Amino acid sequence: MADSSDLVGRLQTDRPHSARVWNYLLGGKDHYPADGEVGDAILRAFPEIAAIARLQRSFLVRAVRFLTREAGIRQFLDIGTGLPTANNTHEVAQGIAPQSKVVYVDNDPLVLAHADALLRSTPEGECVYLDADVRDPQKILAQAARTLDFDRPVGLILLGIMGQLPDDEQPERIVAELVDALPRGSYVALSDGTDTSEKLKTAIEAYNAQSANSYHLRSPEHIGSFLQGLRLIEPGLVRSADWRPDPGTADIAHEQGHAVGAVGLKE
Numbered sequence: 264m265a266d267s268s269d270l271v272g273r274l275q276t277d278r279p280h281s282a283r284v285w286n287y288l289l290g291g292k293d294h295y296p297a298d299g300e301v302g303d304a305i306l307r308a309f310p311e312i313a314a315i316a317r318l319q320r321s322f323l324v325r326a327v328r329f330l331t332r333e334a335g336i337r338q339f340l341d342i343g344t345g346l347p348t349a350n351n352t353h354e355v356a357q358g359i360a361p362q363s364k365v366v367y368v369d370n371d372p373l374v375l376a377h378a379d380a381l382l383r384s385t386p387e388g389e390c391v392y393l394d395a396d397v398r399d400p401q402k403i404l405a406q407a408a409r410t411l412d413f414d415r416p417v418g419l420i421l422l423g424i425m426g427q428l429p430d431d432e433q434p435e436r437i438v439a440e441l442v443d444a445l446p447r448g449s450y451v452a453l454s455d456g457t458d459t460s461e462k463l464k465t466a467i468e469a470y471n472a473q474s475a476n477s478y479h480l481r482s483p484e485h486i487g488s489f490l491q492g493l494r495l496i497e498p499g500l501v502r503s504a505d506w507r508p509d510p511g512t513a514d515i516a517h518e519q520g521h522a523v524g525a526v527g528l529k530e
Contacts, residue, residue: 278297278475279295279297279298279300279301279302279470279473279475281345281371281427281474281476281478282345282346282369282371282373282374283295283298283346283371283373284298284301284302284305284470285316285346285423286298286345286346287299288302288305288306288312288313289313289320290313293346293373293377301469301470301473301474304466304469304470304473305466305467305469305470308462308465308469309460309462309463309466311463311521312463315456315521315522318503318504318522319422319423319454319503319522319524320349320350321504322422322454322503322504322506322522322524323350323352323355323420323422323452323454324350324355325506325507325508326420326452326506326524326526327339327352327356327420327452328355328359329496329507329526330356330418330450330452330526331355331356331359331360332359334418336356336363336416336417336418336449336450337356337360337362337363337364337415338363338365338411338415338416338417339352339353339356339363339364339365339366339418339419339420340366340368340403340407340417340418340420340441341365341366341367341368341420342368342397342403342419342420342421342424342441343368343369343397343421343422343423343424343427344367344369344374344420345369345371345374345423346371346373346377352365352367352420353365353367353384353390356388357384357385357387357388357390360388361385361386361388362387362388363385363388364388364389364390364410365384365388365389365390365391366391366392366393366406366407366410366411367390367391367392367393368392368393368395368397368407369392369393369394369395370394370396375392375394378392389410391409391410393406393407397424397427397437398428398432398437400437400440400441400444401440403441404441404444413444413445413446414446415446416445416446416447416448416450417445417446417449417450418449418450418451418452419441419442419445419450419451419452420452421438421441421451421452421453421454421489422453422454422455423454423455423456424455425437425438425453425455425486425489426456426478426479426480426481427476427477428479429477429479430479434489435488435489435491438451438489438490439491439492442493442529445529446529447529447530448528448529449528449529450496450526450527450528450529451490451526451527451529452524452525452526453486453489453490453526453527454503454522454523454524454525455480455481455486455522455523455524456478456480456481456521456522457480457481457482457483457486457521457522457523458480458481458482459483460521463480463521464480467480483500483523486500486523487500487523487525490525490527493527493528493529494527494530495525495526495528496525496526496528499525500523500524500525501523501524501525502522502523503523503524506524506525506526
């Protein structure tokens with residue numbers, strides 16, 4: 264964990280950051296005026312983005328619930344977790360299996376400043392936070408190994424994080440490097456925004472022009488390629504809203520479906 268003086272120096276409150284803008288879109292309170300201004304600009308260009316934010320959080324809950332309850336996973340590595348909201352990974356997993364261990368990874372300074380909210384583990388389990396960048400998977404794996412046993416199956420969570428990387432940073436290679444370190448019987452839950460809407464592409468372009476970081480929409484097929492070599496759990500790669508929806512929630516408007524997700528098993 265970085266010290267408080269370092270965090271203050273890294274906050275850049277005058278520039279929007281993805282975790283804080285996402286928090287704004289989810290109706291949270293952990294953001295600054297610059298984040299709200301960009302969030303409002305995105306909402307004007309693409310009002311459905313707030314629904315997409317909620318759908319992504321719902322996909323996380325369902326994926327972690329599946330991994331804990333049905334797949335028997337008791338260890339999780341959540342990279343690019345963002346600011347804490349309701350139903351964080353450790354809350355869902357430990358609500359089913361209190362002994363679950365969760366390692367969160369992010370490099371946003373405000374997320375780090377709120378790490379105490381993430382570290383309220385059950386007495387039986389464990390919950391830690393790493394200040395690291397997805398571009399350095401070996402650092403993440405080395406530090407996560409202090410908490411997780413990589414001889415036993417792990418649930419790797421990659422929601423919205425590969426979209427933070429442009430193609431020239433080889434996100435496929437980074438995912439492959441992370442997956443290579445996982446033992447057989449591990450799972451990867453991955454979701455990202457797609458380039459299937461011109462309005463969404465325009466909104467993301469506006470965000471990228473003002474933000475300290477950028478987001479990169481991709482085709483569903485490109486996003487699916489990140490899970491190459493894994494056996495996709497039914498229903499495969501689908502709109503995030505359609506991945507094992509809870510009863511009564513399957514009817515999501517088509518315009519809210521510009522994100523896809525899947526869960527893959529390493530056999």
